[in-house]
Amino acid sequence: MAERIGLREMKRRRTREAISEAAIALFAAEGYDRVPVARIAAAAQVSKPTLFAYFPSKEDLVLHRIADHEDEAARVVRARPAGTAPLAALRAHFLDALDRRDPVTGLNDSPEVLEYQRLLYETPALAARLPAYLARGEKALAEALAEAGAPAGPARTAAAQITAVQRVLGEDTSARMLAGEPADAAAPEARRRAEEAFDLLEGGLAALFTTG
Incomplete structure (x- = not known):
């Protein structure tokens, strides 16, 4: 059970980081205001509900690195x-x-x-x-x-x-x-x-x- 929980948490962290990296790359290339959340979700290969489960707002996609x-x-x-x-x-x-x-x-x-x-x-x-x-x-x-x-x-x-x-x-x-x-x-x-x-x-x- 402990091993499964550990693997689950590792997967969550990888998904979270992949979403954030996709967002920051798009924001840097095209501008923060020009990139809709749907494009970020597509780039990270997750659904919009999944994205918002990790990041409640668009700003959090960037600011979580400070929040940490x-x-x-x-x-x-x-x-x-x-x-x-x-x-x-x-x-x-x-x-x-x-x-x-x-x-x-x-x-x-x-x-x-x-x-x-x-x-x-x-x-x-x-x-x-x-x-x-x-x-x-x-x-x-x-x-x-x-x-x-x-x-x-x-x-x-x-x-x-x-x-x-x-x-x-x-x-x-x-x-x-x-x-x-x-x-x-x-x-x-x-x-x-x-x-x-x-x-x-x-x-x-x-x-x-x-x-x-």
């Missing part, structure tokens, strides 16, 4: 090693993501990632949905910081600051990639700016936590 990272910061805080302060764990995670060229950091110049970034930021219907994802991630982080020992009010303020810093770092680095700068060339400056930003955060937020 929505509570990432909260998960990092909750999974940090004993004795590690929340902000130290978030710093280490972000720097590691830069080293791995995680697209979330903006430091990725692969054609597929750049295509996705252009689609995301140049399509008003998609860009308009981004604040909601950030707000949910911020709320989750605030809850994790409160669990780590910060008072509820300051935890919300800290989460807002951390979320804003990571967003700005990602957007600025992504803009450099979209302007044609290679990721390897941009990496030292991206890391320097990240260290600088977390130093600033640490100076103001360290007093919230008396223990790791």
